[in-house]
Amino acid sequence: MGNADLRDIAHIEEVAFDDVSGVVAVDAHNWLYRYLTTTVKFTSDHRYTTEAGEEVANLIGIAQGLPKFIDNGLTPVFVFDGGVTDLKDDEVAKRRAAREQAEERRKAAEERGDSAEAARLEARTQRLTDTIHETSRKLLRLLDVPVVEAPAEGEAQCAYMNRVGDADYSGSEDYDTMLFGGPLTLRQLTSKGNPELMDLEKTLADHDITYEQLVDVAMLCGTDFNDGVRGIGPKTALNVVKEHGDLFSVLDDRGAEIPNAERVREFFHSPPVTDDYAFDTTITPDVDAARAYVVDEWEVDPDEVERGFERIEAALTQTGIDDWT
DNA sequence: CAGTAGGA
DNA sequence: TCCTACTGG
Numbered sequence: 053m054g055n056a057d058l059r060d061i062a063h064i065e066e067v068a069f070d071d072v073s074g075v076v077a078v079d080a081h082n083w084l085y086r087y088l089t090t091t092v093k094f095t096s097d098h099r100y101t102t103e104a105g106e107e108v109a110n111l112i113g114i115a116q117g118l119p120k121f122i123d124n125g126l127t128p129v130f131v132f133d134g135g136v137t138d139l140k141d142d143e144v145a146k147r148r149a150a151r152e153q154a155e156e157r158r159k160a161a162e163e164r165g166d167s168a169e170a171a172r173l174e175a176r177t178q179r180l181t182d183t184i185h186e187t188s189r190k191l192l193r194l195l196d197v198p199v200v201e202a203p204a205e206g207e208a209q210c211a212y213m214n215r216v217g218d219a220d221y222s223g224s225e226d227y228d229t230m231l232f233g234g235p236l237t238l239r240q241l242t243s244k245g246n247p248e249l250m251d252l253e254k255t256l257a258d259h260d261i262t263y264e265q266l267v268d269v270a271m272l273c274g275t276d277f278n279d280g281v282r283g284i285g286p287k288t289a290l291n292v293v294k295e296h297g298d299l300f301s302v303l304d305d306r307g308a309e310i311p312n313a314e315r316v317r318e319f320f321h322s323p324p325v326t327d328d329y330a331f332d333t334t335i336t337p338d339v340d341a342a343r344a345y346v347v348d349e350w351e352v353d354p355d356e357v358e359r360g361f362e363r364i365e366a367a368l369t370q371t372g373i374d375d376w377t
Numbered sequence: 378c379a380g381t382a383g384g385a
Numbered sequence: 386t387c388c389t390a391c392t393g394g
Contacts, residue, residue, distance in 0.1 A: 056378060090394050285387050
């Protein structure tokens with residue numbers, strides 16, 4: 053499950069914020085999920101939910117996370133997922149099962165009075181509800197941050213926008229943007245410290261393989277859309293793909309099989325994406341309206357978001373964030 | 378997802 | 386080198 057194996061293969065280097073600028077097509081799901089699972093953390097109090105139990109950690113995440121982009125001269129464009137692919141059914145089922153198991157353990161911990169353990173497991177039960185998506189879009193709109201709706205996978209759309217030059221980078225912690233052909237991916241945009249830059253061309257050059265071969269290597273290790281071949285990790289996958297040329301020759305050679313291999317491969321090569329988007333990179337946020345929305349309408353503790361709003365206001369309202377495109 | 382520990 | 390399992394974020 054997952055394709056963390058790619059870290060061993062990907063060309064990733066730490067960069068300074070000074071070295072990057074321009075438009076980042078942010079995988080909204082990935083970005084929000086990170087705030088949902090880390091912001092909630094070890095707190096068991098009600099800071100991140102309303103009286104009615106509605107999740108608002110996403111609003112806090114946006115208020116706290118946006119300054120990281122704009123303070124560093126990056127214009128975020130949030131790309132939301134469209135429908136899920138049926139190729140991903142297995143993965144979705146696995147995640148649901150994991151979530152349900154975590155929820156059961158959480159309940160058990162709560163019943164035995166272990167609130168620390170219960171709070172810790174809470175993060176694993178998080179998922180992005182419709183409300184979270186709606187309120188995130190609304191807040192982003194008030195802050196004049198561009199939003200793009202992907203027809204399918206958000207990461208595929210990010211990669212596409214990066215490829216055609218409408219974005220200078222994809223922004224995601226996952227490796228899928230590179231498998232979808234995204235040239236440059238910025239990582240660690242949510243956490244402290246320097247971001248990481250993942251470079252498709254350099255990755256290919258490092259191993260002397262083609263983009264198509266990279267996808268084949270990933271598929272042998274396992275991706276979100278297919279289980280890998282047992283006994284094959286990143287090293288072996290790289291070796292055998294180079295030896296045999298491509299995925300199907302490797303599978304033939306080993307008498308192995310990957311269900312839907314053609315479809316999965318084709319999905320990476322040319323996923324559903326859209327040209328139907330337009331955005332202005334000059335951001336002029338209505339911070340007062342955003343503040344009212346978050347604090348008044350959603351009863352978020354002002355202390356959680358005020359600093360973020362102030363930073364956004366300071367950075368943008370006088371001049372706007374003019375990038376030089 | 379990242380890191381790691383233990384086993385094949 | 387891989388796999389599984391688990392923790393921490």
